[in-house]
Amino acid sequence: MELRRLEYFVAVAEELNYAKAAVRLKMTQPPLSQQILQLERELGVKLFFRTKRKVELTAAGEVLLREARGILRRVDHAADLARRADRGEIGELSIGFVGSATYDILPVVVREYRRQYPGVHLSLTEMSTPLQVEALVRGDIDIGVLRPPVPVGIESKTVQSAECVLAIPKGHPLAHAGAISLHDTATVPYVILSRKTWGGLYDDVVSLCNRSGFRPNIVQEALEFQTVIGLVAAGIGIALVPPSSQNLHAREVVYKTLDDVAPMTEMAIAWRTGDSSPLVRNFVDTGAAWQTL
Known part of the structure; x- marks a missing residue:
């Protein structure tokens, strides 16, 4: 049975003319009369007196x-859903993100x-950058919000x-102090984000300290920035952290900008090639919101 003939039938049935x-x-x-006659022959029943x-x-x-009205409504609904899916207006998007x-x-x-x-529907899962990369490759997530590269x-x-800014126990x-250079931290214990979480930042901190003439005295590593700041608040040491971390432990931690050099931090969205x-x-193209940050 052709949908076109159902549409013809409904029109005649509703107009009765x-x-x-x-x-x-x-x-x-x-031709309309002919289509209705063909539908009646196909079904083997008379539809109109x-x-x-x-x-x-x-x-x-x-x-x-x-029944035809219901079928045509469902067909229209299915077509609308298909068009909305093609425009990315419905579906499920799985997103991984770093805690920071x-x-x-x-x-x-x-x-x-x-x-x-x-x-x-958005499904959001917190995970480190390395785990996001693995999940993207496997197809377990569609988007990663992570630290490049x-x-x-x-x-x-x-x-x-x-x-980065310097997080210091209050x-x-x-x-x-007034102006602070990286070399001023040469004898101070450091708390640092683990290489497992963000190898690029770890290496940048060590490299910049070395270029400033000292090896950082790393006394504690942590897997999350929340933990890093918490340890700074506890007086364990100082830390170089992204400026977005300044909302954490604001009463117990002082954040200062270094006067010379500091590691750069980046955040990126990622997806499978x-x-x-x-x-x-x-x-990705929601972009106007990203670019205001």
């Missing part, structure tokens, strides 16, 4: 009208994305770049 139904369908009356004065539905026609993304970037972008695409096979877009002498999903494209 072949001429009016033909106008509604933007066709002439003879036709006289010169009026057209009425048979019992079979009444039943078919009810929640300090500023992630809330802003997720809020904007959900405003634009309320029909998309990323390996071959993964595309990325840097959305934030800033110099009672430490450096907390009350060649991924043509409109969901991924829309998340």
Whole structure:
């Protein structure tokens, strides 16, 4: 049974007038009458009582009208869903993110994305950059919010770049100093984010300290920036952290900008190379929100 014939049948059944139904369908009356006759032959039932004065539905026609309306509504709904899926307006998007993304970037972008695409379900999982890269390669997540660089096979877009600031326990002498250079920290214990979490930052901190004439006295490593700042607040040592960390432990930690050199920190969104999903494209292109950060 052709959907086109169902549409013709519904028009005639609702108008109960072949001429009016033909106008509604933007066709002439003879081919419309022929289509209804072919539908009746296909089904083996009579759908209309036709006289010169009026057209009425048979019992079979009444039943078919009810079912045909439902079928056509479902077909229209399915077509609409297909078009919305093609535009990336519905579906599920799996996102991995580093914990520090929640300090500023992630809330802003997720809020904007959900405003634009309320029909998309977001599944968010906190994980380190290395684990995100592995999950992207396996296809376990669609988007990563992570710290670059990323390996071959993964595309990325840097959305934030800033110099690290020095996190200092509130009672430490450096907390009350004026200008601070990296060399001023040569004898101070360091708390640092583990290489397992962010190898690039770890290596940059060590390299910059070496170029300033000393090897950093690393007394404690941690897997998350929240833990790093917590250890600084406890007086364990100082730390170089992204500026977005300044909202953490503000009462117990003083944040200062170095006067000379500091490691650069970047945040990026990442996705699999060649991924043509409109969901991924829309998340990347939500971009206006990313660029304001």
